[in-house]
Amino acid sequence: MTNSSNTSLLDQLAKSFEPKDIEGPRYAQWEQAGLFRSGQHVHTTNDNAPTFVIQCPPPNVTGTLHMGHAFNQTIMDGLARYHRMKGYDTAFIPGTDHAGIATQIVVERQLDEENISRHDLGREKFVEKVWEWKEQSGNAITKQIRRLGASCDWEREYFTMDENLTRGVAETFVRLYEQGLIYRGKRLVNWDPVLGTAVSDLEVESVEEQGHLWEIRYPLTQPTNDLTHLVVATTRPETMLGDVAVMVHPDDERYQHLIGQTVTLPLVGREIPIIADDYVDKSFGTGVVKVTPAHDFNDYAVGERHGLDKISILTLDAKINENAPEKYQGLDRFEARKQIVADLEAIGALQAIKPHTLMVPRGDRTNTVIEPMLTDQWFVAMSKPAPADSLHPGKSITEVALEVVANGQIKFVPENWTNTYNQWLNNIQDWCISRQLWWGHQIPAWYAENGEIIVARDENEAKQKAAAAGIQGELRRDEDVLDTWFSSALVPFTDLGWPEQTPDLAKYLPSSVLVTGFDIIFFWVARMVMMSMHMTGQVPFHTVYVHGLVCDMEGKKMSKSRGNTIDPVDLIDGIDVESLVKKRTFGLMNPKQADSIAKRTRKDFPDGVPAYGTDALRFTMAAYATLGRNINFDLKRCEGYRNFNNKLWNATRFVLMNTEAQEPFMQFCALTEYSTVDKWIRSQLQRLIQTVERNFAEYRFDNIANAIYHFVWDEYCDWYLEMAKVQIQQGNPAQKLATQRTLIEVLETVLRLAHPIIPYITEELWQKVSLVAAKRTAEENLSISVQPYPEPNPSLIDEKAEKQVAELKAQVDAIRALRSEMGLSPSERVPLFAQGDATMLEQNRPYLMALAKMSEVELHEQLPDLGAPVQVVGTTQLMLHVEIDVEAETARLNKEIERLNNEIAKANGKLSNPNFVERAPAAVVEQERERLASFTQTLSKVQEQLARLK
Template sequence: MNQESNSIDTKELSKSFEPKDLEAHWYQEWNKQGIFAAGQYTTTASEECGQPFTIQFPPPNVTGTLHMGHAFNQTIMDGLIRYHRMLGNDTVFVPGTDHAGIATQIVVERQLDAQNISRHDLGREKFLEKVWEWKELSGNTITSQVRRLGASADWPREYFTMDEQMSKGVIETFVRLHEQGLIYRGKRLVNWDPVLGTAVSDLEVESCEEQGSLWHIRYPLSKPSGELTHLTVATTRPETMLGDVAVMVHPEDERYRHLIGQTVILPLVNREIPIIADDYVDREFGTGVVKVTPAHDFNDYAVGQRHGLSFSSILTLDAKIVDDAPEAYRGMDRFEAREKIVADLQALELLESVKPHTLMVPRGDRTKTVIEPMLTDQWFVAMSKPAPEGTYNPGKSITETALDVVRSGEIKFYPENWTNTYYQWLENIQDWCISRQLWWGHQIPAWYSEDGQIFVARDEQEALQKARAAGVTGSLRRDDDVLDTWFSSALVPFTTMGWPEETPDYKRYLPSSVLVTGFDIIFFWVARMIMMSMHLTGQIPFKFVYVHGLILDANGQKMSKSKGNTLDPVDLIDGIELEPLVAKRTTGLMNPKQASKIEKETRKEFPDGIEAYGADALRFTMAAYATLGRNMNFDLKRCGGYRNFCNKLWNASRFVLMNVEGHDLSGKDGVELSFADRWILSQLQKTLTEAEKGFKDFRFDNIANAIYHFVWDEYCDWYVELAKVQIQHGSSAQQCGTRQTLINVLETILRLAHPIIPFITEELWQKVALIAGKRKADETTSISVQPYPLPDAKLLNEQAEASLNQLKAQVEAVRALRGEMSLSPAQKVPMYAQGDATLLARNAPYLQALGKLSQVDIVTELPDLGAPVQILEDTHLMLNVEIDVEAELARLDKETKRLETEIQKANGKLGNEKFVARAPAAVIEQEKERLANFSELLAKINEQKNRLAK
């Protein structure tokens, strides 16, 4: 390559790395070039060339904004996509958002509340218009934030779980499953949010530890047995006693066995209810007697089914006492009724005692109201019913099929231990309640005749046809309920590819390659996608499931708005001043004390706000945290460290560009690689091997650490410094070899790191690749579609590595000598070196430059100067520095006393039996290590004193 062909204006590369402008520029440029579209694979010789590699967004809520979990998830997904694009795969990264039924409806209803308008005032049609308006205005916020992270998604494929294609798939799924007898309507116990007025999923219920009471209530026996006139029942919810249908004891409890089959009088209601026996009762809890209220407790519901008991609901859907309850409590709020019931029991001398009790209270994650188990008419998916003939796996339930594909290894979890969680949930699964009493969402495609017949159809016209065929002539009313958000989300893997039609995308890109998700939705989303995909398409939805932990704050606490410890990834990218940060963390908090506390903590933790770290530093941090299956304590210092890494890479690139640009790299005078050149090439191959294995094993932490170590420690701190010596002192052929190695290794580094830090690598690569001959001056291309570097075993060179390790040890020895003699970095001194003359002659220029030496004199024997000596096998190194013997002996005497004192302290601790018996093993080991280090250092000082005293 001649000078003209590789000329580049390095002034374009600014002195410091400023991420904001280049991030905006390159994301726009990537979109402009169509880099993210399917089919943009490289022409590499990789076996992956042209093979599909698909990832789909776990659709974030359209109501949401980016949080740290999203930043982590996007880093992993985009890293995989960019890696496989560079390998030559036909990559498809499908973006999308979820309509988030409950969350979105709450947001819009609160906006209306501020105007004193309810959704019922507007009516369903007008209300839904308001929701769609809000979605268009602010619903795309989160996807714009995802772009800031550098997600290389195929944006024209972006889906919304209520768009036309998704809705078509949802309706088709509902109708098919209903026709197959796998969707049914029935009265079952569900989680009910009285404020929202809808059933909610387990995922939307928070179990909160709270202080409550355990009330002991006397239930009179209908026929007293000797001195026993009543049974004492322990309960945490006395208001539900109005719906009791039995009391229950353990069948082997000697205290009560003789009463099984008799009855008690239900206090306040004066109704006889039976005494039954069931193994569910814990004889040690309370009195060993429990009340049974099947309509308001999930465990009691199961008991009621086992024993054929009646079900008596005592609460309305807004959590008030029903009209057929005793008159004194009708229409009362459940907690108001609790107080009156307890007072009335006390007045009747039926309240035996009240004891403090810690209990888990189920609360709605959005309304924070106490969730009420409620018996209501809902739609369900039959999870354990055998699939009928004509389906993918007749005779087996959709649950069994979903278990089979994981047990057979068709779908693999990383880490593997999450398969046990998957199995446990599916093996104990209940039928899935899929209906919600909301207006926003996929309205259930079922129509009712006036006499209550149900017609499930793809549209109203089809429903009418079915009704007429059944002899129904009147009008039909559509079901008001909508489907659980997880129902449509479960269809994402195949509806986004065009199902129910077998489109080209459906045939090529299903199944997806990998699903990246948190462990908390294995039950609610992952399992249901597998069930639905297998049943409806006969294909697995994805091949691998990468399960990651939670991003916690630096103290290991879960991030939440109420704790005021959340971090917005965009704030870490752009930076944010203190006052806007305080406002962001405290706005919307209802509790002024809490807001004041959070403000105080924020001002203390971030007195100057948050610095701008850039997207690359944030992504590198997330990758480094990605240890399989672990929660991650997020520390901003890590972001600062990886921003420093970006600066280091930037500055190294500037050095390389300045020292290679304009120089002949063609090797017309020959090319000679030094042992240092061959060493860095060998180290590079080992790093490429680590990265390759890291991607295969989904170990992004190993990838990040390998890149960091190689770039910072080996390339920048060692090779660049060695290259300076070679460029200054080497022959023309050696200089050419060094410049080739500098630029080629750097170009490889940029491709190696691109999947994790895409912006800085693209900016640098455009300039480096021009000099390295990897792109032409008039060519518009991107690092994104260059081949990912793969290891070449032929470049491994153990001999060069051994030689370089010897040199490293010698340089470190020189630095140790300088430190021992307290020489300033600016003070250059000569050095004597005794040992292998050939080896020392080769290393001398490097030792002189890296050891800050004025010269290196190779001698057969060191002179007797009294100066410290470093011995490395057969090599002896000594700085040629005149020493004030008396002053040095005085300094060494002082250091000797200090070390003797420390040794005495350490021996004292280790000789103390109480300390050894009580201290943790790690502390004892640390003390032993301190003693060994002090002793070793003292021996060296004594040796030095002996030399000086001669």
């Protein structure tokens, strides 16, 4: 034996499965042995082994992982482990993202608790604080990823602000600028007044709210006999201070004669023109619209078409500025709104205030109302043709990104997400990449004293460029940082060493698959495609597997504000209810909200959350992974898969108990004599391997998990192990040896098959099982994670054996139904009378006696007429020989018939009553109908029993 211990393998295996005892030590062993390093080819000596590369979407260093990360990690690691076992050179690359806005908010909130602002610290000291937090959060995240069993190549771990990635960011910025694809300009952007920075469209949530529509009279500068003013409707009266025109539709007959004239802006006194533009909807409101180019995106476009001024009336913290009348200067925008409405009413300019449902743009980080703000920002030109010296001359980066999906270089799974991707790119605007933050990649641009801009890779290069251009004096670096998604878009190649042409870049770009949620197709996926194609000429990945979001049981998105989040590690280790309450309410400023969340938590988890272990959590996530659908996470599924792991553990103990003493019996192949049952389970195993292989190719983890669950629980444990007991006890030496071989070989194969989904328990069990299954060297026995993945062997599929065992199972089920019908206890053994194929029944006899608990099986050409119930299975008839007290049984059945008739009468009475049917809840009525159907069906069976008895 290769087992060096004096104790048996069975004794080395704990009597029950305790995840906490094996998970930490096993992961440490894997990592210490370097099993997850890329560049290693298992099962092959071919230096040109295929590569499988998967980039981990870098979690933000804003705290800890959530359930969505657990889902994502399960899918990615399942793919990585599968391909590693298939012999691929596998690079599973982990990393974390600096997440500019999100991380800065976290640290600023921490400082708030100490009554310190970032401005008190200054930029340098504040950034030091953020780096301290990054170390704390980043370490917590990587620890969690390890707890989830992710087989990452930790030697490749990156952070998006590492020196090498930062160099790649600067290089990209400079090249795009030199190609004319990055520019600086004063443009209208989404502005978060709380954060004091521009934010992207994707970071703005439009929320339906109940507001008002204010109708304001704008007096004509030159009134006519029948018209003294135009009525303008607005949902934001404060912005009227920046109006530069009013507009009507050019075909609106009501106002055609006024086009070119002017109105006087109320409260301001400025004359503004009446213009015509097709943008106006004649049928909406009065058909007259105010134009405020500095505070509305549509008005900005109108202003550009008509050459209108842009008058900004807000400061960056959303207060009225010096461009408005002195009375309003310094007021908060919403305070100004109240004052302006009151003043309009006082001068008779307010015609009406009407309730109005509107979509309000709010920042997804701060929930504050976003302001369109005219500011100087940096932009990437999304639709401008690239210059002649680029990799795709004459084509915009958007065009190229659309082409690689259209021609199949990148494939979306499910395919319907292709339309989402295309739609966004076809309607894309120039990308604002600057953020007014302190944390992030500082924009590599310097300003000379004369205002000239110098873009360079670093300060030395900036000084050299300035000197070459004859620019003298100090250079001042741009204080803004880049949008987080700018650097994240470069990760597929910067973490492989770009801009240097490294061997890793040549070998591992493109990656094989990107696993991500649909919510960042725009944020990240499209931008990676654009940047990778433009900077390297290669797609960043071949396949994008898009999965749904993890929601709670009610289908609501998990969020801290709802108090329905669950830390995946809490599911692995367990957590008591009060600790869970503290976690969910931590940091909530609203006491009422915190109290509500606490009450709900205590109600949903009165006993806390049990420890399910990593494998149960991973199995649950895999089983939920139906293509593209959101996941309503239910803890009961975790409980079910924890029970599955216990079942697998106990089955292994049984197999070792019945095979270990025979090791190494693999040498005696010629002596084995496989039964129909052995051939059946081997055949079923081959079908399972085929199913798993097909579904890995189709990214159907739900089908993989369900197929493995069904085979292990239903076929192997519930049927084959019970049949194997019969064969071991009653078979001849060759049959017994065949059964033992089948037990261990099937189990060993299943462990390898399930390893990508449930790595810890399969490793623990395989270490014991593999020693029995075959003679192995210490190196071969290193880990299940580097063993060959099972390959299907169609020659072992035996349809005849499958058909025979299917009939045997049907016979056992039929006898169990008879036992239940006749009220026999599990320990009560009685004879079975059987009529049918004598050869088959004789072959099945030992299994029927053991599995259906029969005292004997008697074969009859014709079943005796004993009044007992009969089950028919194909051409076979089965009847239990039970001595019956006819008089007592008749009385019992008559009493049961009377009871059922009474229940049927009650149900019919309710259902025939119109008041009940019309007024009772639909679910209650349906329940009564189901009760009636059940009573009626049972009555029919009891009457049949009584008829047979007579």
